[in-house]
Amino acid sequence: xxxxxxxxxxxxxxxxxxxxxxxxxxxxxxxxxxxxxxxxxxxxxxxxxxxxxxxxxxxxxxxxxxxxxxxxxxxxxxxxxxxxxxxxxxxxxxxxxxxxxxxxxxxxxxxxxxxxxxxxxxxxxxxxxxxxxxxxxxxxxxxxxxxxxxxxxxxxxxxxxxxxxxxxxxxxxxxxxxxxxxxxxxxxxxxxxxxxxxxxxxxxxxxxxxxxxxxxxxxxxxxxxxxxxxxxxxxxxxxxxxxxxxxxxxxxxxxxxxxxxxxx
Numbered sequence: 001x002x003x004x005x006x007x008x009x010x011x012x013x014x015x016x017x018x019x020x021x022x023x024x025x026x027x028x029x030x031x032x033x034x035x036x037x038x039x040x041x042x043x044x045x046x047x048x049x050x051x052x053x054x055x056x057x058x059x060x061x062x063x064x065x066x067x068x069x070x071x072x073x074x075x076x077x078x079x080x081x082x083x084x085x086x087x088x089x090x091x092x093x094x095x096x097x098x099x100x101x102x103x104x105x106x107x108x109x110x111x112x113x114x115x116x117x118x119x120x121x122x123x124x125x126x127x128x129x130x131x132x133x134x135x136x137x138x139x140x141x142x143x144x145x146x147x148x149x150x151x152x153x154x155x156x157x158x159x160x161x162x163x164x165x166x167x168x169x170x171x172x173x174x175x176x177x178x179x180x181x182x183x184x185x186x187x188x189x190x191x192x193x194x195x196x197x198x199x200x201x202x203x204x205x206x207x208x209x210x211x212x213x214x215x216x217x218x219x220x221x222x223x224x225x226x227x228x229x230x231x232x233x234x235x236x237x238x239x240x241x242x243x244x245x246x247x248x249x250x251x252x253x254x255x256x257x258x259x260x261x262x263x264x
Contacts (some may be wrong), residue, residue, distance in 0.1 A: 002056060004048035005241025007075065008039050008057030011095025012208065013135055015042045016238040026235050028195035031095075036060045052245035054237050070244045073112050073239055080204045080238030083230045089129060089198045091190060091219070092236070093209035095123040100193035111197040120156040121186040123208045129182045130157050132165045133175050137212070141183075143176040144214040150181035158191065180214070187218040194223065202226045206236040 002024070007014040010031060024063065025046065029038050035057045043051070043065075052068040053061040054075040062069050070078075072092075080087045090101040098121055103227040118154035122168065131142035152172050155161045161182070168178050194203065200223040209215055210233035220227040230236060 001050070001246065003242050003246035004043065004046065004051040005071060005238045005243070005245055006039055006043060006051060006053050006055075006061065006073070007072075007149060007235070007237035007241060008035050008053060008055040008061055009094055010035075010056055010097075010238075012107060012234065013039045013042055013057075014235045014255045015053075015237040016235050016242045017046065017048050018242045020237070021246075022237070026238075028234060036064065042065065049085040050245045050248070051147045052241040052248065054244075066228065068248055068249060071240055072113075073099065073109055075237045075240030076206060077101055077107060078243045079236035079238070080206065082203055082239060082243055083236065084228055084263060086202075087204045087228075089194065089195055089201050090204045090206060090255070091210075092207040093122060093190060093205075093215075094207040098190055098193060100197045102198035105128065106245055113193045113196045115189070120161075121189040122160060125158050125161070125186065126155075126182075126209065126212065129165060129179075130163055132162045133169065135175075135179070135180055140179055141212045141214040144179040144183045145213040145217065147174070147180035149177055150184050153178075153181045153185045156185060164193065183212075183214045183218055187215060187222055190219065191222045200225050200235045205229045206233045208234050210234075 002019045004017045013031055013205055015027040015031050029042055029043055039061050052070050054070050054072050058069040067084040077092055080090045088103050101111045104110050117187045130137050131211055151168055155164050202225050205227050210229045216227050
């Protein structure tokens, strides 16, 4: 059986297909102005028997495709546990929110904290700050790593932080030191979320921001723990949704078989 999971986020749409527990397809697209159309385009022509949606757009997708849905928290817990069975603590920093999730030894969600009230400390925030300093995202991370000391950033509101960054550079602050200050400010918020859900332990880092080398290094330093980043950190939620779809289909088959047996 081929089970698919689709994660419709604020910035990207991710699709995963698994067959007999093995990953057979992954796709990613920018959400752009019409996330539902982008999600529909992503699954068009893809072969699967069952699909579950997660992310911000899951209810919209369900209304069009009559599929199952699962919360982002559960999807990330399932995806992370499948990739790293020893996983107990997850940090997901996506385009518009940050999630910290602690798991039980069995992989069930124990506690979670989420910052989704504004874009502060998210992928979108990093994009705006990088542009304000004249960097690409890759250059932004490398520049921060090259700095010997950080410039302090006082505001985490995207609009005010952008103005503060422009003001700092106008006064002669080194761009790489401003970049490091921005990364440290984001890490401080992320670590605060993690500490609220779990004592310091190995962090499973998911989401697009996990691709940022400076973020990975600073989180590890701040908590004094290893930081694990999967090969494709953006598909963890979609993988969890696919696993959920496979599990639901399996349970449905068992129910049908039980009903048929009782009829005999």
